[in-house]
Amino acid sequence: MKVENSLFAGFSIFKSFVAVGSFVLMSGVLSSCEGAFEGVYDDPDKEVSIKKGQLVVDATDWQTWHYIDLLEADAAQQKEGKGYSAIEIKIPTERLEASVDEEHSQHEERAGIYTYWYDVFGEGLSKREIRQFVPTKNQDEPASWHLAVHRNNVRTNGGAVYMTAYTSMDDLPESSEAFGEVAFTEDEWNETDVWTVQEKMLQGLIGNQGIKVNSLLSSWLKVSLPPVPPTFTLNNHVFILKLKDGTFAALQLVNYQNAAGVKCHLTINYKYPY
Amino acid sequence: MKKVLFFLLLLTASKGYAQQQDSTFYLQNVVVTGTRTPKLLKDVPIQTRLITAEDIERIDATNVEDLLQQEMPGVEFSYAQNQLKHMNFCGFGGQGVLFLMDGERLAGETMDDVDFSRLEMANVDRIEIVKGAASALYGSNAGGGVINIITKDVKEPWTLNVNARFAKHEERRVGGSWGLNRKAWRNLLSVNHTFTDNFMVKNAPDPKAQVVSTVYGDCTWNVKERLTFSPTAHVKLIGRAGYFYRQVTRTFDNPERYRDYSAGLRGLWDMTGQDHLELSYSFDQYDKSDYHRITKIDVRDYSNVQNIFRGVYHHSWDGGDILTIGADFMHDYLMNKNLGRKNINQDSFDAYAQYDWMASERWEVVGALRYDYFSDKKDSRLSPKLSARYQPLENMNVRFGYGMGFRAPALKEKYYNFDMVGIWIIQGNEQLKSEVSHNFQASADYTRGQYNFTASVYYNDVRNKIATGVPHYLPTDYKQLYLDYVNFENYAVWGGEATVQARWSNGLSARMSYAYTDERLPKNKEGQAVNNQYIPARRHSLMVRVDWSKQFSQNYGLSLSLNGRFLSGVENVEFVDYYDISKGTNKVEYPAYTLWKLSAAQRFGKAWKLTVAVDNLLNYKPKYYYFNCPLTDGANLMVGLSIDLNRLR
Incomplete structure (x- = not known):
């Protein structure tokens, strides 16, 4: 009986609360035909501040490489209010008319668009067959650059990469000397990962640029198919980039989308020289 | 006498609890959906399926999807891209069947279907299902039928229930409800939570159509509050508020979130015993957002807000005739990042009248007419309905009728512009006409002793069916495929249902229900079947259930239940290559399947109930997880416990 009485006492207070609450709620609701509770959500157009030692690259375009010069990025950040803009260079997709030999040979490492069929709805990307090769001119490059990004692909300018066990730049050893003895991975020829032509993607056909990429550094963003649409997985380990001049840089991908959810909008932490 | 009966029915219907005396098959229960007036199930002039x-x-059942696929033959839930759910209700999709919660419409859709997981079954008193066109009373979207979910009211001085159920894939369902009833006030607060983890399924090689490899679970929260105040025996005021939340994690970094905020106020006034007035206001906001786990921001990309005012008046005569007059006003707001413009508003208004004429002891005729107006494109529509019930014997009814159904094009279907990852652009069509259906149906039911038989047939002729058409290139843009919403001619669906049920005095009861559904899909000018956006209804479906219940002593009771369903195979004409339509179409065969569930519920005292069930008893695993197969990976053991704390001694 005691339980019942206290429940009823609670009920009287509750009634008043609900009556007042309902009135307030109804007034609020009626005042807006476009709904309520906007405060629950975040504004996708709100500008995100770029931290020191961080650069943002919109690498969403399928047919553009974005070339990054880490010294330029640093310099741009010193200038107040100016962010760093990577140099954009289009991937050549036009058929190179001078070429007569269009038969693909896996050992040639010829510049061009290699169209592969992938078993998108079955076993996934690892099951694939070459279907077409269109020779193109070589990829243009700027005079000075350290790394280049295209969606989830990364190239280095004659460098090599090591993946550390660290997931924070702050935890890195004082200097790159700590990585003197480890094995670095160089860029390698690739004709299946640099997705360039997407028109027939859901037929499983994707046109790829034949070019050298760094598969280890590219593993900072993994794309999986199936499912359709593909899923993206971020690997937030810090990578050490050994450049061809013997200097080192530390790199970490911390986000791959913007506030509107667009994928391959990269936010990269960097330290150079390291 | 009749007016007293009508008044009593109104009270009973609004109280919402089941009258079970003299009701082996619930024929004495009150239903409201078919005529918008309370009627005994045995006397209702529009055939109504009651799920108690x-x-x-x-x-x-956890939610309405769970319930309908186990209880209703001819209803199937399948999947679209991204495993979004799609209902096929006797040939009608999600936009062709009107879902109501206590008589109120629901905002929001995904792939043209309401969010079924939002329609949980906790604290549901009954579900009334009226098949066939009902637009003369309910307006747009009621072409295929109406499913009205009616929630429980508080009958006892206080109630407090907690319950939980656990199953495979970390599935859990936890809920509680607290009810109070004192003098003029009644209150019911309920909180329910569900969770199911994602799991992988394995397909055989070389599927003939798209398959699912990961089954996505979800996490939901559903909070509902309802306060009822009855200052006099003739007046009742009901205020309600609700919050629903669902999260689906298709990708770890970007869980999808669905939220619904609802509120309403309803007043019921029994003016004279013969005149009854109901006024209500309803607010429903359904939002979709993506959570960015890395940056911890939650970005909304869809919001549908409906503000609805309703009024309905009934007058009953001594002879049993009832006049119903009603009107509704709705303001509909849609924000969708995939619209051609940022957001759209639309006002709609309707007025309707219905006369229920008791022509004689054996004949009842109901006629209704409704006018609907939509501000967008200034569209309007007049929908009639005429039904009759003939009672040749005291325990037999024959019903037949014609009804017009319609579905105004949704704002999305007019203004959508969705770039599907660069593959094609799904685009709205401002010139869309309303989809109109002409529904003819006949049914009969007969009860003798412990047996009850019902049979029905129907034919729906659908004009201007709204769907996405054939992907095409624009003359100015040969690289980009477009998929437009269009009106299809020549769609029809016909079918029937037969049910036999029995309930014996030894605690045993059984029910067998068979449905036949034949969709006549649209064809091209050459008379050939064209690609169908959704897999058509399975032609044959059979539901079987056998229950046995016994109370062994005051402190112990046991109920056993065996449920089975069989769905026949189905063929569908689909593009050989959906993204290269020049390759033409071919037929894809989807296999038949059967699923069974065995459950045992033990009651200890008055408060405790322990339920153990094995779902998918025969351990069925699809060879290919096609979009219309049950997403099960074998037998599933479920264990649940429910405690009514107010009944603890």
Whole structure:
């Protein structure tokens, strides 16, 4: 009986609360035909501040490489209010008319668009067959650059990469000397990962640029198919980039989308020289 | 006498609890959906399928999808891209069947279907299902039928229930409800939570159509509050508020979130015993957002807000005739990042009248007419309905009728512009006409002793069916495929249903229900079948259930239940290559399947109930997880416990 009485006492207070609450709620609701509770959500157009030692690259375009010069990025950040803009260079997709030999040979490492069929709805990307090769001119490059990004692909300018066990730049050893003895991975020829032509993607056909990429550094963003649409997985380990001049840089991908959810909008932490 | 009966029915219907005396098959229960007036199930002039709280408890259904696929033959849930759910209700999709919660419409859709997981079965008193066109009373979207979910009211001085159920894939369902009833006030607060983890399924090589490899679970929260105030015996005021949340994690970094905020105020006034007035206001906001786990921001990309005012007046005469007059006003707001413009508003208004004429002891005729107006494109529509019930014997009814159904094009279907990852652009069509259906149906039911038989047939002729058409290139843009919403001619669906049920005095009861559905899909000018956006209804479906219940002593009772369903195979004409339509179409065969569930519920005292069930008893695993197969990976053991704390001694 005691339980019942206290429940009823609670009920009287509750009634008043609900009556007042309902009135307030109804007034609020009626005042807006476009709904309520906007405060629950975040504004996708709100500008995100770029931290020191961080650069943002919109690498969403399928047919553009974005070339990054880490010294330029640093310099741009010193200038107040100016962010760093990577140099954009289009991937050549036009058929190179001078070429007569269009038969693909896996050992040639010829510049061009290699169209592969992938078993998108079955076993996934690892099951694939070459279907077409269109020779193109070589990829243009700027005079000075350290790394280049295209969606989830990364190239280095004659460098090599090591993946550390660290997931924070702050935890890195004082200097790159700590990585003197480890094995670095160089860029390698690739004709299946640099997705360039997407028109027939859901037929499983994707046109790829034949070019050298760094598969280890590219593993900072993994794309999986199936499912359709593909899923993206971020690997937030810090990578050490050994450049061809013997200097080192530390790199970490911390986000791959913007506030509107667009994928391959990269936010990269960097330290150079390291 | 009749007016007293009408008044009593109104009270009973609004109280919402089941009258079970003299009701082996719930024929004495009150239903409201078919005529918008309370009627005994045995006397209702529009055939109504009633699913009671007892049925829901026996099936142990979590939400309306769970319930309908176990209880209704001819209803199937399949999947679209991204595993979004799609209902096929006797040939009608999600936009062709009107879902109501206590008589109120629901905002929001995904792939043209309401969010079924939002329609949980906790605290549901009954579900009334009226098949066939009902637009003369309910307006747009009621072409294929109406499914009205009616929630429980508080009958006892206080109630407090807690319950939980656990199953495979970390599935859990936890809920509680607290009810109070004192003098003029009644209150019911309920909180329910569900969770199911994602799991992988394995397909055989070389599927003939798209398959699912990961089955996505979800996490939901549903909070509902309802306060009822009855200052006099003739006046009742009901205020309600609700919050629903669902999260689906298709990708770890970007869980999808769905939220619904609802509120309403309803007043019921029995003016004279013969005149009854109901006024209500309803607010429903359904939002979709993506959570960015890395940056911890939650970005909304869809919001549908409906503000609805309703009024309905009934007058009953001594002879049993009832006049119903009503009007509704709705303001509909849609924000969708995939619209051609940022957001759209639309006002709609309707007025309707219905006369229920008791022509004689054996004949009842109901006629209704409704006018609907939509501000967008200034569209309007007049929908009639005429039904009759003939009672040749006291325990037999024959019903037949014609009804017009319509579905105004949704704002999305007019203004959508969705770039599907660069593959094609799904685009709205401002010139879309309303989809109109002409529904003819006849049914009969007969009860003798412990047996009840019902049979029905229907034919729906659908004009201007709204769907996405054939992907095409624009003359100015040969690289980009477009997929437009269009009106299809020549769509029809016909079918029937037969049910036999029995309930014996030894605690045993059984029910067998068969449905036949034949969709006549649109064809091209050459008379050939064209690609169908959704897999058509399976032609044959059979539901079987056998229940046995016994109370062994005051402190112990046991109920056993065996449920089975069989769905026949189905063929569908689909593009050989959906993204290269020049390759033409071919037929894809989707296999038949059967699923069974065995459950045992033990009652200890008055407060405790322990339920153990094995779903998918025969351990069925699809060879290919096609979009219309049950997403099961074998037998599933479910264990649940429910405690009515107010009944603890």
